[in-house]
Amino acid sequence: MFVPEGFLFSGISCGIKKEDKLDLGLIYSPEELTAWGVFTTNTVKAIPVLLGKRLIREKKIHGILANSGVANACTGEEGFKRALTILKEVAKYLKIPYKSLLPASTGVIGEQLPLEKILPNIPTLISNLSVQNYIQFAKAIMTTDTFPKIVSKKTEDGIVIFGVAKGAGMIAPNMATMLAFILTDAEVSKDYLKKSLPKMVEQSFNRITVDGDTSTNDTVYMLCSNLKKIKNWEKFESLCLEVAKELAYLIIKDGEGTSKVIKILIKGAKTKNEAKILATSVANSPLVKTAFYGGDPNWGRIFSALGKSGIKFNPQEIEIYLNGIPWVANFKSINNEAKIKEEMRKPEIELCIRLKQGKMSYEMLTTDLTEEYIRINAHYRT
Amino acid sequence: MFVPEGFLFSGISCGIKKEDKLDLGLIYSPEELTAWGVFTTNTVKAIPVLLGKRLIREKKIHGILANSGVANACTGEEGFKRALTILKEVAKYLKIPYKSLLPASTGVIGEQLPLEKILPNIPTLISNLSVQNYIQFAKAIMTTDTFPKIVSKKTEDGIVIFGVAKGAGMIAPNMATMLAFILTDAEVSKDYLKKSLPKMVEQSFNRITVDGDTSTNDTVYMLCSNLKKIKNWEKFESLCLEVAKELAYLIIKDGEGTSKVIKILIKGAKTKNEAKILATSVANSPLVKTAFYGGDPNWGRIFSALGKSGIKFNPQEIEIYLNGIPWVANFKSINNEAKIKEEMRKPEIELCIRLKQGKMSYEMLTTDLTEEYIRINAHYRT
Numbered sequence: 001m002f003v004p005e006g007f008l009f010s011g012i013s014c015g016i017k018k019e020d021k022l023d024l025g026l027i028y029s030p031e032e033l034t035a036w037g038v039f040t041t042n043t044v045k046a047i048p049v050l051l052g053k054r055l056i057r058e059k060k061i062h063g064i065l066a067n068s069g070v071a072n073a074c075t076g077e078e079g080f081k082r083a084l085t086i087l088k089e090v091a092k093y094l095k096i097p098y099k100s101l102l103p104a105s106t107g108v109i110g111e112q113l114p115l116e117k118i119l120p121n122i123p124t125l126i127s128n129l130s131v132q133n134y135i136q137f138a139k140a141i142m143t144t145d146t147f148p149k150i151v152s153k154k155t156e157d158g159i160v161i162f163g164v165a166k167g168a169g170m171i172a173p174n175m176a177t178m179l180a181f182i183l184t185d186a187e188v189s190k191d192y193l194k195k196s197l198p199k200m201v202e203q204s205f206n207r208i209t210v211d212g213d214t215s216t217n218d219t220v221y222m223l224c225s226n227l228k229k230i231k232n233w234e235k236f237e238s239l240c241l242e243v244a245k246e247l248a249y250l251i252i253k254d255g256e257g258t259s260k261v262i263k264i265l266i267k268g269a270k271t272k273n274e275a276k277i278l279a280t281s282v283a284n285s286p287l288v289k290t291a292f293y294g295g296d297p298n299w300g301r302i303f304s305a306l307g308k309s310g311i312k313f314n315p316q317e318i319e320i321y322l323n324g325i326p327w328v329a330n331f332k333s334i335n336n337e338a339k340i341k342e343e344m345r346k347p348e349i350e351l352c353i354r355l356k357q358g359k360m361s362y363e364m365l366t367t368d369l370t371e372e373y374i375r376i377n378a379h380y381r382t
Numbered sequence: 383m384f385v386p387e388g389f390l391f392s393g394i395s396c397g398i399k400k401e402d403k404l405d406l407g408l409i410y411s412p413e414e415l416t417a418w419g420v421f422t423t424n425t426v427k428a429i430p431v432l433l434g435k436r437l438i439r440e441k442k443i444h445g446i447l448a449n450s451g452v453a454n455a456c457t458g459e460e461g462f463k464r465a466l467t468i469l470k471e472v473a474k475y476l477k478i479p480y481k482s483l484l485p486a487s488t489g490v491i492g493e494q495l496p497l498e499k500i501l502p503n504i505p506t507l508i509s510n511l512s513v514q515n516y517i518q519f520a521k522a523i524m525t526t527d528t529f530p531k532i533v534s535k536k537t538e539d540g541i542v543i544f545g546v547a548k549g550a551g552m553i554a555p556n557m558a559t560m561l562a563f564i565l566t567d568a569e570v571s572k573d574y575l576k577k578s579l580p581k582m583v584e585q586s587f588n589r590i591t592v593d594g595d596t597s598t599n600d601t602v603y604m605l606c607s608n609l610k611k612i613k614n615w616e617k618f619e620s621l622c623l624e625v626a627k628e629l630a631y632l633i634i635k636d637g638e639g640t641s642k643v644i645k646i647l648i649k650g651a652k653t654k655n656e657a658k659i660l661a662t663s664v665a666n667s668p669l670v671k672t673a674f675y676g677g678d679p680n681w682g683r684i685f686s687a688l689g690k691s692g693i694k695f696n697p698q699e700i701e702i703y704l705n706g707i708p709w710v711a712n713f714k715s716i717n718n719e720a721k722i723k724e725e726m727r728k729p730e731i732e733l734c735i736r737l738k739q740g741k742m743s744y745e746m747l748t749t750d751l752t753e754e755y756i757r758i759n760a761h762y763r764t
Contacts, residue, residue: 044689044697074685074713076698109682110713216686286668287759294760300491303456304598307426315426316458331456331492370760371753377669378676378752 001134002152004160004185006031006225008129011136014121016069016107016114024118025140026125027181028063028094031225035061035102036193038201040218046073047083048103052219055099059190062096064181064221066104066141067118068166073109073216082113089119093126104179104219106143106166134164141166141179144376149250153239157231159186163243167251180205180220180247186236187226196237197222204244207364208252209283220244252365257372260292261348265363268355274311275362281309282353282366289369295344297337299328302353313355321352383516384534386542386567388413388607390511393518396503398451398489398496406500407522408507409563410445410476413607417443417484418575420583422600428455429465430485434601437481441572444478446563446603448486448523449500450548455491455598464495471501475508486561486601488525488548516546523548523561526758531632535621539613541568545625549633562587562602562629568618569608578619579604586626589746590634591665634747639754642674643730647745650737656693657744663691664735664748671751674731679722681710688735695737703734 138148167178520530
């Protein structure tokens with residue numbers, strides 16, 4: 001695993017979650033980092049999102065303090081005070097301004113951060129900081145995730161782009177209960193990040209959906225330690241996007257109770273926005289998702305989901321391909337059903353829908369919908 | 383059960399569905415009926431919807447021919463021909479113009495109506511017509527429904543309003559795989575129906591959701607045999623709405639795999655449209671629905687679902703009531719959790735959300751989301 005220069009990681013258990021699970025994480029750099037963030041569009045914003053949106057405008061950032069178990073959302077003035085108390089305590093030990101730490105939380109909404117559990121453990125959190133402890137950090141931000149999510153790549157110039165994320169449910173375009181942090185040792189300006197990070201998010205994290213539920217806590221931070229000069233910007237940008245896309249893929253792969261990753265590809269739409277609306281409508285349809293779970297080649301549900309979006313098209317002109325195999329054309333199955341069923345059983349599926357209305361396309365990732373999703377979410381908190 | 387004068391019913395099995403289930407139904411009146419219809423907004427419209435939209439403009443209507451098992455959607459020219467062939471055959475036996483019969487279908491999309499099974503059974507369908515056979519008719523339009531849905535009421539003037547419906551999944555505002563037929567012996571004009579039926583549908587069938595999936599076949603027809611003069615219009619209209627609302631309730635009650643009916647009530651919104659968007663967002667949130675299934679008083683999911691709608695409000699001002707009991711105010715549970723859990727276990731739940739942003743309100747019905755919904759829909763067709 002490539003780790004970018006200038007970053008230290010820590011992850012500990014302080015009892016916010018049950019059963020000694022890791023629940024408090026820190027990414028710290030002695031360097032002054034260039035940083036930017038993209039946040040949830042939910043009207044109900046968690047305290048760390050409200051705080052993070054403010055702090056991200058500071059010139060000098062030194063890291064991210066994240067916790068799982070409690071989202072610190074819908075916690076009011078008291079939630080705000082507690083978040084600040086914790087940031088200040090960590091900053092005191094690190095001898096940095098508290099405003100140079102970016103907060104992130106994920107977990108149950110409406111509960112306060114337990115100061116009595118967190119504050120006494122901060123010395124341990126700090127003494128555990130090391131270059132290697134990124135897995136502990138990744139575990140400390142997990143909720144219903146079943147595995148830590150880390151992706152790392154290196155350019156030919158030796159620049160490392162490292163991403164860590166969490167998310168498995170409440171996942172929808174415009175982000176989700178999703179935290180993703182992208183770290184690099186490249187030298188970039190804040191202005192560059194302000195422009196490039198939203199674009200990167202639009203092409204990665206905003207194109208995944210598990211359940212159409214968008215969270216109060218979604219946050220993507222990008223931090224740069226500025227230790228290495230970028231020679232090939234094109235390569236750097238494409239690797240950053242790859243890291244973001246692979247993290248997004250891992251979130252979908254770990255979608256609550258899911259058994260399949262389904263790429264929805266809309267082609268031949270009139271406009272990009274129409275392609276996006278159609279892709280979203282199919283990706284979020286419970287009837288499409290359960291059909292994929294059951295391996296039932298019931299293509300009528302795909303037509304119905306396209307149509308309920310309200311976008312106008314000629315249904316009879318639609319062609320559907322499954323993993324590249326022609327499936328439906330002119331309202332008819334054009335391949336034998338056994339073959340399509342076999343493809344539907346695979347864990348990775350590409351569903352390509354051609355509309356013949358224009359030239360625009362859009363792709364997004366979704367999952368199937370299973371009994372296990374219900375079990376996880378009916379009993380998550382209790 | 384009150385049956386309106388002038389109507390005969392029939393329901394038979396002709397093998398479209400498996401296991402000798404009833405699958406072909408006829409409502410017939412020797413009288414010339416006044417009729418109107420409201421149809422799905424899905425871009426992909428089934429043949430009976432396309433045909434029904436045309437035929438409903440005819441002056442003289444004699445009844446409805448409905449089938450289950452095959453939706454006759456995405457069936458192209460051939461589907462159109464088959465629907466006409468069947469209508470003409472029934473009309474021939476009844477000695478009426480085929481254009482006076484309104485078609486309705488529900489079932490699997492993309493399959494053709496099996497003429498070889500339907501046509502030989504039409505004499506039986508017609509010979510079974512009787513005043514009493516409304517239950518057979520109601521059963522003949524069922525798909526995943528677990529019970530036939532009939533509601534009937536009588537005004538003081540002796541006017542009967544009789545409703546029959548089907549629907550259990552693919553249910554969403556702007557209707558669903560939902561057929562509902564409202565029959566009355568009152569005398570009304572077509573112009574009156576054109577105005578009043580859409581209003582009635584807006585306040586009943588368009589306010590229910592099981593899964594947010596809108597079907598290709600949704601149809602509401604209202605037929606009037608004109609045998610009785612209306613004296614009290616206000617009473618007549620309110621009884622019609624009651625019949626429609628009770629049918630809508632029965633559809634939700636029978637929602638696929640559901641264990642609860644949940645009335646979502648938004649109060650204090652700025653505009654009616656905002657209230658509607660907020661209600662819909664909560665009613666369709668898988669995380670809210672699974673929390674109700676699990677009986678988990680995780681109110682954060684309700685806040686998150688309200689916020690993801692994009693409507694602006696102050697979350698801290700929100701008050702939530704469950705079955706009239708204060709639950710959340712100022713971001714805090716204000717009643718003991720055991721009490722709320724007890725209420726959540728009930729089969730009928732009213733979730734009232736007060737925003738304090740204005741004076742507009744909106745209500746709709748939804749269900750919880752269970753493993754059984756997944757089982758039904760993963761394996762429905764096969």
